[in-house]
Amino acid sequence: MTRILVVEDEPAIRDMIGFALKQAGFQYDEAGDAEQALAAVASRPPDLVLLDWMLPGMSGADLVRRLRSEEITAGLPIIMLTARVGESDRVHGLELGADDYVTKPFSPRELIARINAVLRRSVVVTGEQPIEFDGLWLDPVGHRVRADGETLTLAPTEFRLLHFFMSHPDRVYSRGQLLDRVWGRGIFVEERTVDVHIRRLRKALAGRAYDRFIQTVRGTGYRFSTGH
Amino acid sequence: MTRILVVEDEPAIRDMIGFALKQAGFQYDEAGDAEQALAAVASRPPDLVLLDWMLPGMSGADLVRRLRSEEITAGLPIIMLTARVGESDRVHGLELGADDYVTKPFSPRELIARINAVLRRSVVVTGEQPIEFDGLWLDPVGHRVRADGETLTLAPTEFRLLHFFMSHPDRVYSRGQLLDRVWGRGIFVEERTVDVHIRRLRKALAGRAYDRFIQTVRGTGYRFSTGH
DNA sequence: CAGCAATGTTACAATAATGTGACAATGGCC
DNA sequence: GGCCATTGTCACATTATTGTAACATTGCTG
Known part of the structure; x- marks a missing residue:
């Protein structure tokens, strides 16, 4: 999009x-x-x-x-x-x-x-640099994610979600904010949809235990962070 | 200047x-x-x-x-x-x-x-040097492609497409971008045309399993890469 | 611990994206 | 002119993705 x-x-x-x-x-x-x-x-x-x-x-x-x-x-x-x-x-x-x-x-x-x-x-995307946190590596240009060198397959929305999170680490975003910034403004979907995609993303990252980077902040939203 | x-x-x-x-x-x-x-x-x-x-x-x-x-x-x-x-x-x-x-x-x-x-x-254009990836070899000047030493016959568009891809590996290009850079700007054709040519190129490369170099990135476009 | 709200999880149907084969138009070449 | 390769487009097949609902679980409050 x-x-x-x-x-x-x-x-x-x-x-x-x-x-x-x-x-x-x-x-x-x-x-x-x-x-x-x-x-x-x-x-x-x-x-x-x-x-x-x-x-x-x-x-x-x-x-x-x-x-x-x-x-x-x-x-x-x-x-x-x-x-x-x-x-x-x-x-x-x-x-x-x-x-x-x-x-x-x-x-x-x-x-x-x-x-x-x-x-x-x-000429393609905005010259974006790959992002990495503790072995979890995302390349916006090549549209690729690697966990400890092993390529992961993410669906488009999962990729955008992870990209957004990794671009804004250590910050909590409400479901509404995520919908705005990852799905886009004017897109009308249930807020719970975010939960499902969070779940899918976690599942995709779970192999190497990187799912711990996606954290739930009860009553508020979600956060990407390498800390606990 | x-x-x-x-x-x-x-x-x-x-x-x-x-x-x-x-x-x-x-x-x-x-x-x-x-x-x-x-x-x-x-x-x-x-x-x-x-x-x-x-x-x-x-x-x-x-x-x-x-x-x-x-x-x-x-x-x-x-x-x-x-x-x-x-x-x-x-x-x-x-x-x-x-x-x-x-x-x-x-x-x-x-x-x-x-x-x-x-x-x-x-600025980014690669010279006219032959390009090679893992035995897939392309000579821009001689308009020639070899897979493990065996010459392949590619149609003109297939050749340009492969040439472009091999000059810009590990990057995802949308169909529109490919149309611009391989077909040329101002050429008005359906975006799906790219799919068909990707298919043809893959077919031509399939003999030696080099078709795996042409990768689909769902929702985004295509990418040339030796990795998976 | 009950009750409630928030979140996790799963399944599923609709939709969207891509793969594939066929075809007609075009232009080069003999 | 006739043949052949190339190309763009279409129709249809196949696959992946997505949003939602329904149910399960968790954690908080009193």
Whole structure:
């Protein structure tokens, strides 16, 4: 499932975009300014960023520069949203490293078309590094998990769940939060579904006793931690 | 600073391109025909070549072939400029070894975007050295594949697919990404087409059990890897 | 320890993703 | 022009995944 981060301060436009994205089958997160955007990117790297040129505080251009300068986010596909029409601005945005831009006003159809085009172009995932905890190793790029060198087979949701946990260790997440961040916003499923997937993930990790990393916090949620 | 060689016989188009390139911060050289282009490449190798399909004398296609056949220029990123719209020409250009093509008329923005995309991609491009994994051997220049010394016959698409995979092992690629990078951008085919070609490639490799190198990652795409 | 809420566990049916074979269109080649 | 290889697409088969419900177990509170 493709996840898109929408950085836009106008709630009306944000909603419109959100609706279009949902229609098109994308998951998405929202950010009202550059700071929120950076936080969102850090906590859960999206597959693509839709970025308004005009933002309160740090401008869209600054944000692009910032994202491009960081190793991890350097390859993140970015589409700029801009009301400006001057060629110099366009070139400017592209020079900074945006992969494409869409001029307001735009139709949802156009937006989706651009997104698909850029996504197809983009060179795989955000240059994510493998993560390891005590011999439990996960490679986001290769989509692989190893326990003490032995490859494990995980179903897609199990993989995403483990990936999320390993990216955010030592933190408790409620079922609702997990649904939001692993399943995606706007996905409507029972909260107990999380329990079942936790169970499945634990089962998959149980062979080498790595299931102990997935811990239940009664009354709150679940946590990934190498400690007890 | 990135240097681009523009091979185009029409002075008007050349100027337009030159202006766009300058605006975008590229340096560039110009050539009016294939001979000038070869001379320019020899004297001052560019980072990328923008090449008109229709040239007086040696055609653009011939020039691509020529550049690809020379050791030093074999990996040079090439973008074709073409007025033709026929699907067969596109395939042709990409088969010959162009990295992308832009159909006239094009906007400066589009051109720059394509250039940036190709440049970003080409950084990772592996040379024209033969690649081998556990007895599966592929020669990009000779267009040859051997399994334990025995030559395999692959259809062109199968070969490109395998070549791409072997150049990027242990990474998962979505169907869309494979279409972009093996078929070429702007080629519009069903994503399921990838499945069929994967199947054909596996079949071709199955004799020596090398089909296990092509792995399905459910919900995501495919991966080439010698491991399981 | 009873009673209750939260979580673990299992089974299952619906759905989604992928594998597979066939076919028609296309273009190269003689 | 006729033959052949290649290719994209479809229809259908097969398999994996997923959400849910139902029941079991655990742990807490008084």
